[in-house]
Amino acid sequence: MPTGLTPQLPLNFAGEGDFALIKRYEQLIKQNLKNLVLTVPGEKPMDSNFGVGIQRFLFEPNLSYVYGDMKTEIRSQVSQYMPFLTIGSINVSADKQNKNVARVQISYVIDPLDVEDNLSLIIDDVLFT
DSSP: OOOOSEEOSSOOEEETTEEOEEOSHHHHHHHHHHHHHHSOTTOSTTOTTOOOOGGGGTTSOSOHHHHHHHHHHHHHHHHHHOTTEEEEEEEEEEOSSOTTOEEEEEEEEETTTTEEEEEEEEEOGGGGO
16 A cells, blocks of 8 residues: 555546555645645635635736735735745746736745745636636
């Protein structure tokens, strides 16, 4: 029986009917951060405040104040649900070829492990159909 911390998302088979597992804390934290950013508030039944719901911003105007709102929401949610992370920078921009696609890059430090990492997401309507 394979050992690990949790199944890797999206679920994939690793052989013999077992799911691929996350084996390092750095990978687990990145997966949890991605889930926090993509989860819509109200989607998690036991905690209706959980989640950034980044896709809510997808059809907003391509203006700097919208990017500021996204950054503020990400920082607020990480502060509340992942206080062991220190956010270094959050960069949000429209794709140069497709203005209906947002790119989000979050640089962070996992304080207890003293490890720097970053999460890059491409947000578009295909992700949510």
